[in-house]
Amino acid sequence: xxxxxxxxxxxVASGWMLLAATGAPAAAQSVSVTAANPASGTQDTVxxxxxxxxxxxxxxxxSQFLLSGTTNPDGIVVRGxxxxxxxxxxxxxDIAPTASLASFDIRVTNASxxxxxxxxxxxxxxKSSVSLLxxxxxxxxxxxxxxxxxLDVDAFNAPYPVRSDGRGPYSHGVDHVTAQxxxxxxxxxxxxxxxxxxxxxxxxxxxxxxxxxxxxxLVQPGAHYRWRTNGVTSTAAQDLGTPGFPASKCVEGYFYxxxxxxxxxxxxxxxxxxxxxxxxxxxxxGMWLMTRTGPTTWTLETSxxxxxxxxxxxxRIPGSKSRQGLWQWETIGYFHLPFKMILTLQ
Numbered sequence: 001x002x003x004x005x006x007x008x009x010x011x012v013a014s015g016w017m018l019l020a021a022t023g024a025p026a027a028a029q030s031v032s033v034t035a036a037n038p039a040s041g042t043q044d045t046v047x048x049x050x051x052x053x054x055x056x057x058x059x060x061x062x063s064q065f066l067l068s069g070t071t072n073p074d075g076i077v078v079r080g081x082x083x084x085x086x087x088x089x090x091x092x093x094d095i096a097p098t099a100s101l102a103s104f105d106i107r108v109t110n111a112s113x114x115x116x117x118x119x120x121x122x123x124x125x126x127k128s129s130v131s132l133l134x135x136x137x138x139x140x141x142x143x144x145x146x147x148x149x150x151l152d153v154d155a156f157n158a159p160y161p162v163r164s165d166g167r168g169p170y171s172h173g174v175d176h177v178t179a180q181x182x183x184x185x186x187x188x189x190x191x192x193x194x195x196x197x198x199x200x201x202x203x204x205x206x207x208x209x210x211x212x213x214x215x216x217x218l219v220q221p222g223a224h225y226r227w228r229t230n231g232v233t234s235t236a237a238q239d240l241g242t243p244g245f246p247a248s249k250c251v252e253g254y255f256y257x258x259x260x261x262x263x264x265x266x267x268x269x270x271x272x273x274x275x276x277x278x279x280x281x282x283x284x285x286g287m288w289l290m291t292r293t294g295p296t297t298w299t300l301e302t303s304x305x306x307x308x309x310x311x312x313x314x315x316r317i318p319g320s321k322s323r324q325g326l327w328q329w330e331t332i333g334y335f336h337l338p339f340k341m342i343l344t345l346q
Contacts, residue, residue: 029056031116033108038138040123043075044097045243046295051140052089052106054118059083060111063091068103068120075099076124081108082142090142094295099124134239136185136232144181144238145172148189149342150201161207162339165200165221172346175199179343185236187251187290187300187343189227197224203257203272205313207336215313215332220259220270228254229290229300237343241292250306253288255337269316271329278334279312286310293342301340311337 033054041048052063061083065076075096082090089108104122109115135141147169152159164170170191172179175198178190191197203220229237231252241247255274273279274286289303302309314329 029114031056031108031110031114033106033116033118033121035118036106036121037140038133039121040125041093041095042125042243043095043099043101045093045095047079047238047242048093048095049135049140049142049238050091050093050122051084052091052108052121053087054108054116055087056110056114056116057083057086057089057108058110058112061089062109063089064107064109065091065093065104065122066107067100068105074102074104076104076122090140092142095124101126134185134234134236134245136236136239137234141181141183141185141236141238143183145346146179146181146187146189147171147344147346148177148179149344151340151342159204160339161204161335161337163202165202167199169344170199181237185232185238187227187229187237189225189341191223191225197222201225201257203337205311205333205335205337207338209278209310209334209336212333212335214335218270218313218332220257220272223257223259223270225257226255227300229288230254230285237290237292237298240290240298248289248291248305250287251290252285255286255311270332271314271316272311272337273314274309274311274337276307277310279331296345298343299340300343302338309336309338310334 033052035053037051061081063078063081065073065078067074075098077094078091079094080092084090101124103120104124105117105119106121107115107117149169150162150164152163170177170179176192177199178188180188182188191199191201200222203223204217205215206217208214229251235245235249239245240249253274256271258271259269276286287306289301289306291299293299312334313332315332317328317330
C-alpha cells in the first residue's frame, strides 16, 4: 500500500522524488557515490542544493546524509532528491542550527533497493567560518517546476492592470504553461508556446507615464505573456532567504506580450515590452523585486524599491501599409503596469 503523504509534505517541485521507498526489483548494477558539490554547508541552512555524483543512479533514487560511520542524520534533513542522470542526483537539504560540526557520509538508494555510500563526502561547518556562494555561482541550481498565482487585487482592493484569467494558478506543464526556476537560477514563465495562449491574462493600460494619454484604455485579453528574470550572478531565487543571502533582491526583468501570432497578417496586433522608463539607448532593463516568503514560496512584483515598472505599448502596422512591405511597429504610449505574483514549488 502506498504511504499517505500529507499536504505539508508536498513541498518539493515536480521532479523531486518524495522520500518513500518502493518495491521495485533490484537492479543488476551496484551503486556508488563518489563526490558532493558543494562539499560543505553551514549550520542553520535552508534549501541547499547538493549535486551528488557517482554511478548507476536510477529514476526514483533517494539520498541520505548520515553522520560519518553512523545511521544518524544528525540535523541534516533531505527534503527531496532529483534524478538527473545515471551519474548525478541532486539533493535538496536543510541543515539544522544544532547539526554537528563534522563530516557526513552520503548514501543513495535506488527504487530497486540497491544502494551505495560515499564516506566523509560532506561537512557541516560554522556559519561564520565560510564565504558563501550561491547555487548559481556553484553551477548547481536545479531546474524547479512552479505554479504561479497572479494577484488580481492590491492593498487598496483595486484591480492590478495585469490580472489573471480567473482560472487559478498557472502550473508548469499544464495547458502549455512554462513556469520554472531554470538551471542558472532565473525565473521563466510563459502562458503558452504559440499565440493565442492556452491560458490568458488581461492587461489594461490605464496608468500612462507623464506626457502620455491612456489608450482608450486598451484591454488586451487573451494575450501570450512571457516573463523572465535575468542577470543572476551569485544569488539565485533558490538562494534568497538562506544564510548569507538576503530575503529580497532586485532582479532584472523581461516581460513581453502579444495578442496575435507574429506570423499572422490578420487583424490588429499589439505588444508590450517591459523596461525602466522611456525606451531608448539609455533605458536600463526593468527591475522587479523578488522575495522569498517561505521554504517553498517567493513573490515577484514591481516595487519602488527597484525603480521602474514601465512598458512600451506597440501597435503593429500591416506590411501592406508600411514601408518596404514589412511588418513595422509604432509606439502608442508608455504606461505603468504594476503586478504581483506568488511563486510556489509544485
